[in-house]
Amino acid sequence: MKRTIIFTVLLLLIPCTSYANSxxxxxxxxxxxxxxxxxxxxxxxxxxxxLETTTPLPPGKTYGFQTGxxxxxxxATYANLSGKYRLHGEGKISPFLPQLDIAGGYWNxxxxxxxxxxxxxxxxxxxxxxxxxxIMSSSVSPKIRTFYGYxxxxxxxxxxxxxxxxxxxxxxxxxDSGFKDDFLIAGIEHITGINKFWSIQVxxxxxxxxxxxxxxxxxxxxxxxxxxxxxxxxxxxxxxxFHLNF
Amino acid sequence: MKKTIILIVVLIxxxxxxxxxxxxxxxxxxxxxxDMTLSEGAFIPSEGNFFSGGNINAQVGLLTKVNPSNSIxxxxxxxxxxxxxxxxxxxxxxxxxxxxxxxxxxRRGIIERLKIRPGISYxxxxxxTGANEAWENGLYNMDSLGGQLAADYYFDLDRDGILxxxxxxxxxxxxxxxxxxxxxxxxxxxxxVSGGLQDQALNHISLRPRWNKFFGGLTYVWQDYKxxxxxxxxxxxxxxxxxxxNITLDxxxxxILSIFEMYPAISWTMHKSNQNYLRYKYLGAVSSDLLSxxxxxxxxxxxxxxxxxxxxxxxxLLITSKWAISGGINIVKRDYTxxxxxxxxxxxxxxxxxxxxxxTLSAGIRKRLNxxxxxxxxxxxxxxxxxxxxxxxLPYNYTGNSISIAxxxxx
Numbered sequence: 001m002k003r004t005i006i007f008t009v010l011l012l013l014i015p016c017t018s019y020a021n022s023x024x025x026x027x028x029x030x031x032x033x034x035x036x037x038x039x040x041x042x043x044x045x046x047x048x049x050x051l052e053t054t055t056p057l058p059p060g061k062t063y064g065f066q067t068g069x070x071x072x073x074x075x076a077t078y079a080n081l082s083g084k085y086r087l088h089g090e091g092k093i094s095p096f097l098p099q100l101d102i103a104g105g106y107w108n109x110x111x112x113x114x115x116x117x118x119x120x121x122x123x124x125x126x127x128x129x130x131x132x133x134x135i136m137s138s139s140v141s142p143k144i145r146t147f148y149g150y151x152x153x154x155x156x157x158x159x160x161x162x163x164x165x166x167x168x169x170x171x172x173x174x175x176d177s178g179f180k181d182d183f184l185i186a187g188i189e190h191i192t193g194i195n196k197f198w199s200i201q202v203x204x205x206x207x208x209x210x211x212x213x214x215x216x217x218x219x220x221x222x223x224x225x226x227x228x229x230x231x232x233x234x235x236x237x238x239x240x241x242f243h244l245n246f
Numbered sequence: 247m248k249k250t251i252i253l254i255v256v257l258i259x260x261x262x263x264x265x266x267x268x269x270x271x272x273x274x275x276x277x278x279x280x281d282m283t284l285s286e287g288a289f290i291p292s293e294g295n296f297f298s299g300g301n302i303n304a305q306v307g308l309l310t311k312v313n314p315s316n317s318i319x320x321x322x323x324x325x326x327x328x329x330x331x332x333x334x335x336x337x338x339x340x341x342x343x344x345x346x347x348x349x350x351x352x353r354r355g356i357i358e359r360l361k362i363r364p365g366i367s368y369x370x371x372x373x374x375t376g377a378n379e380a381w382e383n384g385l386y387n388m389d390s391l392g393g394q395l396a397a398d399y400y401f402d403l404d405r406d407g408i409l410x411x412x413x414x415x416x417x418x419x420x421x422x423x424x425x426x427x428x429x430x431x432x433x434x435x436x437x438x439v440s441g442g443l444q445d446q447a448l449n450h451i452s453l454r455p456r457w458n459k460f461f462g463g464l465t466y467v468w469q470d471y472k473x474x475x476x477x478x479x480x481x482x483x484x485x486x487x488x489x490x491x492n493i494t495l496d497x498x499x500x501x502i503l504s505i506f507e508m509y510p511a512i513s514w515t516m517h518k519s520n521q522n523y524l525r526y527k528y529l530g531a532v533s534s535d536l537l538s539x540x541x542x543x544x545x546x547x548x549x550x551x552x553x554x555x556x557x558x559x560x561x562x563l564l565i566t567s568k569w570a571i572s573g574g575i576n577i578v579k580r581d582y583t584x585x586x587x588x589x590x591x592x593x594x595x596x597x598x599x600x601x602x603x604x605x606t607l608s609a610g611i612r613k614r615l616n617x618x619x620x621x622x623x624x625x626x627x628x629x630x631x632x633x634x635x636x637x638x639x640l641p642y643n644y645t646g647n648s649i650s651i652a653x654x655x656x657x
Contacts, residue, residue: 024295027295028296031295035377140278140280140657146278146280186304186306188655188657190616190618198615200653200655202282202284202324211326213302215653228286228300230286230302230328231328231377235286236286
């Protein structure tokens with residue numbers, strides 16, 4: 001079976017090879033670089049979404065911790081920690097009330113600290129962010145939960161220079177940028193085995209019309225994800241997070 | 247304000263869907279509905295650089311059964327359509343749209359075999375031509391508000407035989423739309439002269455039978471523009487307002503024969519518009535004879551009228567209960583009844599009529615991940631051909647390759 005699939009995939013890829021020569025990666029790289037320069041906060045915020053925990057705690061767990069490993073800690077040097085706490089267990093007070101979790105986290109970019117220490121021109125460079133979310137979840141069958149939520153998310157970037165630099169005729173000594181939005185979250189989770197979950201969700205930023213979809217496989221310790229930012233610069237992010245739930 | 251309303255409606259839907267869910271499968275009062283499709287692909291056109299694009303469609307709904315013959319269905323739909331290959335005469339590859347749709351439908355059983363479904367709906371759509379344009383500023387951003395009346399007659403309960411009649415009406419507004427040229431020309435006497443030109447009243451009537459997984463229908467859609475007027479044969483706007491009409495016939499089925507899962511569909515559409523088109527060959531072109539066909543300014547009567555055939559034949563080969571190999575062909579052929587094609591110099595050829603064909607050949611793999619989810623990887627070869635070779639603004643003759651991955655979840 002696997003051979004058939006591999007063979008089929010190869011067959012699918014053959015027609016594309018004839019077009020490989022027509023692809024101009026140099027132009028594409030320049031275009032991407034231009035998009036990052038035009039909206040740096042948006043670009044770095046996508047990495048923040050990679051480390052944000054927006055799935056409910058597994059049934060029976062009260063609290064948990066998470067840290068993003070890839071592409072957040074490595075290679076983006078986002079030192080980060082998230083926490084999650086169950087406010088209400090599903091059906092505990094009343095059978096009509098869903099599980100309610102509160103979660104939040106903070107990150108700070110280590111590379112900016114190193115840059116500040118090593119540069120004579122930079123007085124202070126700070127790159128950090130935080131988020132807070134509320135997730136409601138409830139079972140629609142023994143193996144399936146739907147979850148919905150709200151998330152407030154913010155990224156802040158500030159730069160202070162020791163001496164002014166000329167940018168397009170303006171003398172610049174400080175630079176402040178950032179991103180913040182209120183998000184609505186909707187997703188579905190499927191239990192695939194003991195301590196094995198699969199989920200898919202959409203995050204929608206109401207103010208900035210930001211869209212993100214996350215597909216995740218997670219177990220007792222690790223979460224493997226495929227985050228898709230259709231309007232982003234790097235559209236697909238493979239993600240690896242480490243978590244512990246108690 | 248609208249965002250607040252959207253937020254409140256979504257939260258109400260979400261709360262109810264959760265509260266219903268906790269009642270478990272045994273609950274007959276609330277039934278949640280959840281459908282999400284995500285896809286992301288790479289597109290390699292024969293002209294220009296490669297690009298990526300995707301689609302997100304998420305539907306969250308709730309069916310509330312008040313009693314056996316009365317129920318209410320609420321549905322929220324988020325749809326994002328990213329860059330991708332497009333049929334000729336439609337839009338640029340890089341265009342993208344984002345829409346929110348809200349629909350509330352009351353379902354009432356009149357007699358055992360007859361059900362009526364009145365409803366209201368509101369939708370808001372954002373469009374932009376590229377990632378560097380703000381969603382709020384899209385020229386074709388649209389608000390739509392309206393209602394519907396549908397009736398279902400169950401003529402064969404054993405084989406799911408239903409005849410559905412539906413009438414729906416929409417008040418469609420394009421708040422940002424303007425005609426810059428007309429605004430410039432009319433700036434002296436009115437600043438509003440070019441606003442609201444796309445605003446329209448849209449009506450839709452359809453009759454659709456369905457039986458034993460065969461389906462078909464006859465649909466009639468007409469759009470009455472509120473402000474846009476028709477260009478007369480003398481090249482000026484007259485007093486008649488624009489009116490567009492579509493008549494569509496379609497037929498298809500979804501059957502599994504042995505290891506073949508087939509869901510082909512064919513449709514034929516006749517589009518009519520009373521609007522004409524004035525072609526300026528270059529900026530500042532002037533002509534006194536608009537109908538000669540060779541003038542720099544040429545009027546094409548019935549420019550937008552066409553007949554379109556859409557044939558879609560997808561087939562899935564079910565190898566195992568989880569794995570399937572899929573393939574298919576889709577052909578869209580549009581023949582304009584009055585519009586002549588143009589050559590690369592923007593000159594009309596009145597000896598023929600414009601004809602566009604878009605053919606898509608696709609092949610891929612489908613895997614059922616679990617009870618509710620599917621994963622697809624798909625390759626498509628797209629061939630666009632037309633006898634119109636004036637491609638300064640939109641491509642008509644091109645070849646493209648795309649590879650995409652897609653997830654689909656339905657509960």
